Amino acid sequence: MMALYVVIGFAAGAAAGGTAAWFAFKKEQVRYGKLLAFMLHELNTPLTSLHMTVLNFLQGVFGPLPKDQESWMNVLKEQTTRLGYLMGDTRDFVHMQFHRDLKPHPEPVSLAPTLVELLSQMESSLARGGVEVVRQFADGLPDVAADKDEIQRILYAIIANARKFQTGGKVFLALKELPPEPNASRRELELAVSYQGPKVTPENAAAMLDLFYPMRRRDDSDVLPCVGLGLGFCRELLERQEGSLHFEVEEGGLSRIRVRLPVSVVSGRM
Amino acid sequence: MAHTVLIGEDEELILEGLRMLLEAKGFRVLCALDGEQTLLSAQREKPDILILDIGIPKIDGVEVCRRLKSDEATRGIRILMATGQGRQEAVKDAMAAGADGYLLKPFGGPKLVEALQELLSK
Numbered sequence: 001m002m003a004l005y006v007v008i009g010f011a012a013g014a015a016a017g018g019t020a021a022w023f024a025f026k027k028e029q030v031r032y033g034k035l036l037a038f039m040l041h042e043l044n045t046p047l048t049s050l051h052m053t054v055l056n057f058l059q060g061v062f063g064p065l066p067k068d069q070e071s072w073m074n075v076l077k078e079q080t081t082r083l084g085y086l087m088g089d090t091r092d093f094v095h096m097q098f099h100r101d102l103k104p105h106p107e108p109v110s111l112a113p114t115l116v117e118l119l120s121q122m123e124s125s126l127a128r129g130g131v132e133v134v135r136q137f138a139d140g141l142p143d144v145a146a147d148k149d150e151i152q153r154i155l156y157a158i159i160a161n162a163r164k165f166q167t168g169g170k171v172f173l174a175l176k177e178l179p180p181e182p183n184a185s186r187r188e189l190e191l192a193v194s195y196q197g198p199k200v201t202p203e204n205a206a207a208m209l210d211l212f213y214p215m216r217r218r219d220d221s222d223v224l225p226c227v228g229l230g231l232g233f234c235r236e237l238l239e240r241q242e243g244s245l246h247f248e249v250e251e252g253g254l255s256r257i258r259v260r261l262p263v264s265v266v267s268g269r270m
Numbered sequence: 271m272a273h274t275v276l277i278g279e280d281e282e283l284i285l286e287g288l289r290m291l292l293e294a295k296g297f298r299v300l301c302a303l304d305g306e307q308t309l310l311s312a313q314r315e316k317p318d319i320l321i322l323d324i325g326i327p328k329i330d331g332v333e334v335c336r337r338l339k340s341d342e343a344t345r346g347i348r349i350l351m352a353t354g355q356g357r358q359e360a361v362k363d364a365m366a367a368g369a370d371g372y373l374l375k376p377f378g379g380p381k382l383v384e385a386l387q388e389l390l391s392k
Contacts, residue, residue: 040354041353041354042354044376045281045284045354047375048284048354049284052287052376052378054378059294059379060294061291061379080376084376
């Protein structure tokens with residue numbers, strides 16, 4: 001009997017100790033989250049100064065910009081924009097993983113003009129990489145319900161990913177409404193981003209949608225596994241706004257990233 | 271007549287960049303480097319819009335917003351909060367204080383002008 005009491009005592013002690021350790025760990029996580037949020041806030045201020053100054057130069061606020069310097073100023077704009085998106089992603093990551101309070105703010109978003117704007121932001125980097133973007137957008141598409149700020153960053157990351165890993169010099173963007181599934185309760189738009197890329201095994205293709213994939217090295221090359229925080233992070237953000245992300249690679253090496261988002265019920269044109 | 275915009279921002283480069291941009295866009299621009307100055311300037315000048323940094327010194331942006339929105343004489347000033355914090359904090363703090371909108375840093379001219387036009391059309 002005594003032995004039973006000892007075992008129960010140990011078990012109860014271990015459980016209490018485990019619970020205390022768990023709460024201490026959670027508290028520490030929140031502390032780190034707050035510190036990271038503060039760091040991001042501090043980084044954002046000089047970035048805003050730089051970004052705004054560059055835009056002011058390009059808009060002629062400080063007087064006419066010499067033509068031969070304009071392309072360099074556009075490169076700076078592109079880089080401060082990219083940095084801003086990365087900061088936004090990191091900020092979301094902190095809220096998602098440390099504070100557990102990341103909530104999307106869906107509103108009607110028109111995807112085609114959003115993509116056109118993003119492509120103009122990436123114009124010089126696409127040109128430097130010798131990448132041609134071939135667009136095929138269906139006409140009269142309805143708006144999607146999405147978090148505008150997040151969706152911009154997600155699409156930017158996906159196109160940047162295609163730009164980095166393409167080997168064929170072309171990236172294809174196809175935007176359309178999916179045919180409704182029988183008894184479907186909602187309509188969806190799909191953006192397919194396709195490019196000829198490195199050979200990827202099905203296992204690796206699946207792993208690329210993992211949040212922690214950026215910590216690995218690609219099994220097909222020595223280059224970094226992804227750009228930004230990776231496709232896994234994009235997938236997490238999309239799923240939080242009732243969208244989805246799929247990645248597939250065909251036999252011949254054609255990679256395709258599919259983003260699906262629900263049509264906005266507020267402004268979705270029938 | 272030009273719309274008047276008051277900017278409450280303690281980072282000189284951001285303040286100056288905003289001032290030059292908005293003047294180039296035809297706004298009349300007033301500047302304040304801390305919360306006290308912002309409050310006094312808003313009470314005296316009654317601008318159409320106040321662009322207010324949340325982390326401004328002396329009296330923070332949220333408190334400045336709360337005081338202006340609780341005063342009958344200044345309640346009509348449209349307040350656009352600017353913050354480098356996450357949206358979670360910005361939405362919660364700024365909107366609870368009565369702000370009319372918010373901008374996440376980093377932002378540039380086009381985004382700001384679009385936000386100002388949207389507020390002015392309300």
